[in-house]
Amino acid sequence: MPRLGSARAHRCIAFRAVPTAVPPPPPPAPAAAAPVPTTAARVRPGQLTRPWQVATVAAWGLTLLALIGVWKASRELGLATWWKGPESQPQPFLVMLLPFYLPLGMMAAALYNVRLVPWLGVGAGLVTGLVGIGDLGRVARFGVIEVALGAAMTVFSLASLSGRYRRPI
Numbered sequence: 058m059p060r061l062g063s064a065r066a067h068r069c070i071a072f073r074a075v076p077t078a079v080p081p082p083p084p085p086a087p088a089a090a091a092p093v094p095t096t097a098a099r100v101r102p103g104q105l106t107r108p109w110q111v112a113t114v115a116a117w118g119l120t121l122l123a124l125i126g127v128w129k130a131s132r133e134l135g136l137a138t139w140w141k142g143p144e145s146q147p148q149p150f151l152v153m154l155l156p157f158y159l160p161l162g163m164m165a166a167a168l169y170n171v172r173l174v175p176w177l178g179v180g181a182g183l184v185t186g187l188v189g190i191g192d193l194g195r196v197a198r199f200g201v202i203e204v205a206l207g208a209a210m211t212v213f214s215l216a217s218l219s220g221r222y223r224r225p226i
Contacts, residue, residue, distance in 0.1 A: 103173070105217060106221070113213075117163040117178075117181075123202070124206065127202055128141065131199060137196070139191045141153055160185075163178055163181050182213070185206055186203070187207070189201070189203025
């Protein structure tokens with residue numbers, strides 16, 4: 058055996074086999090992600106089914122367009138509704154938009170599928186009808202249109218009670 062300080066010892070040490078370590082085990086496989094609940098698993102009793110939800114958004118959207126038509130016709134004909142006021146003394150801006158709050162709110166509630174959408178729709182339809190009753194004495198034709206819109210949306214909302222989930226799926 059060569060001495061530690063000799064050149065031959067350095068050569069032997071240099072060529073000595075280096076013990077290899079066993080490679081570490083591979084990392085564990087990622088855990089499977091928890092399954093995302095489907096839409097059907099997230100419905101609650103009282104929410105509208107998807108077709109009724111879409112129909113509710115569309116119906117209140119059309120009501121909004123009809124009220125915009127009343128606004129436009131009122132402006133062009135120069136006939137002032139109570140919520141718009143005459144050109145010389147217009148109502149405050151928030152009062153002018155009063156008939157539009159309800160359809161917009163109902164569309165938002167239907168998009169978020171709030172459980173009470175049909176009952177909220179009945180209330181919003183009745184209030185829309187009350188807005189029209191305020192116009193029957195001033196501009197009867199616009200008042201009739203507004204009352205008809207309110208009545209139609211009240212009936213639609215009552216019909217949408219049939220399109221609710223009864224129990225969780």
